[in-house]
Amino acid sequence: xxxxxxxxxxxxxxxxxxxxxxxxxxxxxxxxxxxxxxxxxxxxxxxxxxxxxxxxxxxxxxxxxxxxxxxxxxxxxxxxxxxxxxxxxxxxxxxxxxxxxxxxxxxxxxxxxxxxxxxxxxxxxxxxxxxxxxxxxxxxxxxxxxxxxxxxxxxxxxxxxxxxxxxxxxxxxxxxxxxxxxxxxxxxxxxxxxxxxxxxxxxxxxxxxxxxxxxxxxxxxxxxxxxxxxxxxxxxxxxxxxxxxxxxxxxxxxxxxxxxxxxxxxxxxxxxxxxxxxxxxxxxxxx
Amino acid sequence: xxxxxxxxxxxxxxxxxxxxxxxxxxxxxxxxxxxxxxxxxxxxxxxxxxxxxxxxxxxxxxxxxxxxxxxxxxxxxxxxxxxxxxxxxxxxxxxxxxxxxxxxxxxxxxxxxxxxxxxxxxxxxxxxxxxxxxxxxxxxxxxxxxxxxxxxxxxxxxxxxxxxxxxxxxxxxxxxxxxxxxxxxxxxxxxxxxxxxxxxxxxxxxxxxxxxxxxxxxxxxxxxxxxxxxxxxxxxxxxxxxxxxxxxxxxxxxxxxxxxxxxxxxxxxxxxxxxx
Numbered sequence: 001x002x003x004x005x006x007x008x009x010x011x012x013x014x015x016x017x018x019x020x021x022x023x024x025x026x027x028x029x030x031x032x033x034x035x036x037x038x039x040x041x042x043x044x045x046x047x048x049x050x051x052x053x054x055x056x057x058x059x060x061x062x063x064x065x066x067x068x069x070x071x072x073x074x075x076x077x078x079x080x081x082x083x084x085x086x087x088x089x090x091x092x093x094x095x096x097x098x099x100x101x102x103x104x105x106x107x108x109x110x111x112x113x114x115x116x117x118x119x120x121x122x123x124x125x126x127x128x129x130x131x132x133x134x135x136x137x138x139x140x141x142x143x144x145x146x147x148x149x150x151x152x153x154x155x156x157x158x159x160x161x162x163x164x165x166x167x168x169x170x171x172x173x174x175x176x177x178x179x180x181x182x183x184x185x186x187x188x189x190x191x192x193x194x195x196x197x198x199x200x201x202x203x204x205x206x207x208x209x210x211x212x213x214x215x216x217x218x219x220x221x222x223x224x225x226x227x228x229x230x231x232x233x234x235x236x237x238x239x240x241x242x243x244x245x246x247x248x249x250x251x252x253x254x255x256x257x258x259x260x261x262x263x264x265x266x267x268x269x270x271x272x273x274x275x276x277x278x279x280x281x282x283x284x285x286x287x
Numbered sequence: 288x289x290x291x292x293x294x295x296x297x298x299x300x301x302x303x304x305x306x307x308x309x310x311x312x313x314x315x316x317x318x319x320x321x322x323x324x325x326x327x328x329x330x331x332x333x334x335x336x337x338x339x340x341x342x343x344x345x346x347x348x349x350x351x352x353x354x355x356x357x358x359x360x361x362x363x364x365x366x367x368x369x370x371x372x373x374x375x376x377x378x379x380x381x382x383x384x385x386x387x388x389x390x391x392x393x394x395x396x397x398x399x400x401x402x403x404x405x406x407x408x409x410x411x412x413x414x415x416x417x418x419x420x421x422x423x424x425x426x427x428x429x430x431x432x433x434x435x436x437x438x439x440x441x442x443x444x445x446x447x448x449x450x451x452x453x454x455x456x457x458x459x460x461x462x463x464x465x466x467x468x469x470x471x472x473x474x475x476x477x478x479x480x481x482x483x484x485x486x487x488x489x490x491x492x493x494x495x496x497x498x499x500x501x502x503x504x505x506x507x508x509x510x511x512x513x514x515x516x517x518x519x520x521x522x523x524x525x526x527x528x529x530x531x532x533x534x535x536x537x538x539x540x541x542x543x544x545x546x547x548x549x550x551x552x553x554x555x556x557x558x559x560x561x562x563x
Contacts, residue, residue: 049562050381071380072382082372083373083374085302086301097294
């Protein structure tokens with residue numbers, strides 16, 4: 001993917017101002033910035049949805065002019081689920097037909113994320129919960145062939161279990177697929193990517209490598225000791241898949257490597273009860 | 288392109304069938320026919336017409352009042368609303384051709400706006416057959432063609448407005464203004480202006496021939512009042528220039544062309560501008 005001098009204005013407001021960017025095949029890049037920095041506009045230019053100045057190319061193709069050829073190679077998860085009235089089964093059929101995939105493949109990904117589409121087949125998409133919508137949109141983006149994944153705050157509505165599966169799914173695609181993951185918080189996506197690009201008022205303010213050796217599929221063994229048992233802490237730790245070992249004071253389990261910051265954020269809420277915490281990388285499982 | 292067109296048309300039909308506006312729309316037209324039967328319109332005699340002809344004439348007049356504004360408002364609300372709500376952002380990120388998307392939506396929408404109107408009329412004809420009331424099939428066929436042309440025409444205008452307007456409020460306001468202008472240029476108001484402002488007759492007739500609502504109204508009248516007595520002086524010009532068959536062809540052909548040209552301009556704007 002390559003952007004050269006990309007600019008976009010809405011009347012007097014210049015939202016993107018001469019953005020230059022190159023992304024190599026297989027590279028995972030975080031696109032971060034405050035609200036209004038230009039992240040969504042940049043994504044829409046990449047998808048060929050906006051007319052813009054400068055040059056945009058995906059695999060050497062111009063999205064605006066060769067949109068079908070480009071979009072066949074791009075999987076997209078939007079930040080806000082669209083209010084589609086069509087039933088879940090029809091959405092899967094529609095997306096699969098356009099993307100030359102199969103509804104079963106997409107449904108399979110949804111099931112791995114903890115959402116069985118079969119009982120929801122006739123329910124309008126807009127009536128699903130926030131998490132269900134997000135899982136289905138991820139399933140559509142990942143249940144097809146794509147050289148580039150554009151994910152706009154993809155895991156914001158997912159529970160820890162689904163996030164872990166989501167990281168595994170990204171890991172499975174990591175070898176041949178480039179990923180552009182947008183977020184307004186770096187800590188949400190830093191562990192998923194190799195490179196961070198920060199946008200500020202429509203310009204690239206930072207383009208840096210992430211010093212993190214952890215892969216997407218790593219897991220961290222976790223041991224946690226509390227000064228006393230507490231019901232609220234117990235509930236929070238169970239959602240992360242940790243098991244109670246000793247009367248509610250000792251907890252063990254494993255958490256997804258890319259989610260370590262988020263896990264520490266959860267634990268920090270109960271820092272007063274924390275006696276010790278150990279996170280150790282587990283050896284990679286043979287697949 | 289054809290596959291995209293078929294998929295999007297089907298999608299639009301399914302989305303519309305689940306929308307509240309469609310329920311109201313179907314109830315309005317189905318209810319109108321039911322009410323016309325219930326109030327014994329088939330039993331009354333007007334201008335020598337009775338039976339189902341009378342019902343069809345009344346129904347077509349009601350359609351002229353309701354169909355254009357309904358098609359315009361629901362089309363712009365739905366298309367501009369989808370754009371505003373982020374539906375375009377997501378669905379147009381899938382590998383669908385813009386032609387397949389635009390024309391597929393238009394075809395799907397045409398099906399959902401025309402079929403209830405036609406089915407209500409067909410149900411009336413069916414019920415008349417059961418009740419042994421004679422059905423004027425020629426009139427029925429012409430009215431079907433006229434309604435299809437009218438629906439297509441306002442759908443095309445609606446798609447054009449949706450391509451031009453960036454928000455639901457603007458689109459809805461513009462649609463209402465277009466409808467109001469066309470209503471203002473219906474024959475009675477036009478004749479009034481002619482008398483007051485001494486506008487040349489040719490100008491008034493040209494305006495009447497260019498206004499799809501007026502064209503539809505005149506053609507509907509022509510089918511049950513061949514001399515256009517009800518229309519007044521402009522009838523002479525119309526009948527002299529076209530003849531009965533020529534005017535009916537104009538009444539079906541012109542709205543179809545106007546709707547298609549409007550939609551083509553709308554598509555050009557849609558394709559060249561920002562999509563979401």
